[in-house]
Amino acid sequence: VTTDAFDRWIAALDAPMVVVTTAAGGVRAGCMVGFHAQSSIEPRRLAVWLSKANHTYRVALHATHLAVHALTADDRDLAERFGGETGDALDKFAGLAWAPGPGGVPLLDALPHRTVVRRLTLLDDGGDHVLAVGEPVATGTGPPFRPLRLHDVADLRPGHEAGDADAGG
Numbered sequence: 366v367t368t369d370a371f372d373r374w375i376a377a378l379d380a381p382m383v384v385v386t387t388a389a390g391g392v393r394a395g396c397m398v399g400f401h402a403q404s405s406i407e408p409r410r411l412a413v414w415l416s417k418a419n420h421t422y423r424v425a426l427h428a429t430h431l432a433v434h435a436l437t438a439d440d441r442d443l444a445e446r447f448g449g450e451t452g453d454a455l456d457k458f459a460g461l462a463w464a465p466g467p468g469g470v471p472l473l474d475a476l477p478h479r480t481v482v483r484r485l486t487l488l489d490d491g492g493d494h495v496l497a498v499g500e501p502v503a504t505g506t507g508p509p510f511r512p513l514r515l516h517d518v519a520d521l522r523p524g525h526e527a528g529d530a531d532a533g534g
């Protein structure tokens with residue numbers, strides 16, 4: 366299969382975008398994530414894949430909890446902040462209302478559709494993203510919404526490209 370054909374197939378699925386936040390050792394982190402899915406029914410499990418290049422991944426390695434916030438079609442500004450900037454260079458939470466949730470994970474007031482998971486598993490299969498699977502411990506909802514989807518942010522340049530050689534700095 367060519368990468369182009371695969372990429373077109375993925376683009377056609379048009380995944381909804383989320384913001385994953387976490388905290389450890391007094392450091393807060395968060396990034397936009399397109400790779401996420403429910404991964405078990407009984408018991409309920411939620412999976413996200415974090416890029417090894419990201420500040421969020423490095424904090425998540427030490428964290429007990431992750432918060433997975435749905436982005437709505439009106440949240441392009443937050444997509445740009447969490448997907449286009451890196452916590453290696455700035456505090457993405459500056460000027461945003463948030464409150465600590467389970468395990469100190471930052472919950473963003475502006476994104477009430479969210480699930481907090483307690484991290485159970487980390488799996489590195491050798492790719493540039495690492496799988497984190499968690500047990501849901503809290504779920505919040507808001508009014509019905511239209512998800513922000515991949516095609517809405519396809520023009521966004523990630524704060525860290527997957528495979529960034531300078532990651533960790």
Ligand SMILES: Cc1cc2nc3c(=O)[nH]c(=O)nc-3n(C[C@H](O)[C@H](O)[C@H](O)COP(=O)(O)O)c2cc1C
Nearest residue numbers: 397399400415416419420421448451452523524525
């Ligand atoms: C459309 C799109 C989808 C993305 N999907 C993911 C993803 O699934 N997992 C991930 O770790 N990063 C993903 N990113 C990249 C991060 O959101 C981006 O590099 C971010 O700036 C990293 O911030 P950090 O270094 O503060 O963690 C995506 C970015 C874009 C634009």
